[in-house]
Ligand SMILES: O=P(O)(O)OC[C@H]1O[C@H](OP(=O)(O)OP(=O)(O)O)[C@H](O)[C@@H]1O
């Protein structure tokens with residue numbers, strides 16, 4: 224990740240106070256996806272990082288609905304590995320594993336198709352943003368329920384407190400969490 228790319232990303236992210244409810248400052252990353260060159264450069268940089276940081280190789284990219292779906296598939300294609308969707312409850316057919324979790328602004332349940340991963344898989348989980356860590360914690364638990372291992376959790380943005388420490392309160396010490404912007 225170059226400083227120039229970081230700056231280009233930061234320049235287009237919008238901050239929306241009191242959305243979706245009072246007291247939350249919402250980081251709107253959608254404008255990134257209005258700029259095809261920026262998306263290309265971002266996906267190439269993520270794929271290059273994942274290759275370098277995981278020399279043993281990753282065998283799958285698991286992306287979180289909805290915003291992990293915006294760049295996860297491109298990264299998986301660049302790595303030449305499958306993209307595995309992790310979706311909100313009730314959206315995936317067939318046998319699924321599920322996890323309930325708390326988010327910055329409510330509860331949710333996420334699911335993964337049971338036959339999507341096996342015990343030999345080394346998975347990178349991707350999402351746009353890490354806030355309380357509830358979603359990421361649940362996603363890691365979900366991937367591990369299939370027997371697969373988590374090589375890395377990659378998020379574009381990590382929310383920090385005013386003192387610069389991470390906002391997340393979940394214990395993520397068993398995961399290699401990588402973020403590029405805070
Ligand atoms: O660290 P946490 O507190 O768990 O929050 C982070 C999650 O919240 C957002 O998704 P959201 O659940 O709002 O769903 P969306 O992507 O469908 O909008 C974001 O894209 C992360 O997945």
Ligand SMILES: Nc1ncnc2[nH]cnc12
Pocket residue numbers: 247248249250251327328352354355382
């Ligand atoms: N503050 C925030 N901005 C954008 N997405 C989020 N997901 C959870 N918290 C968020």
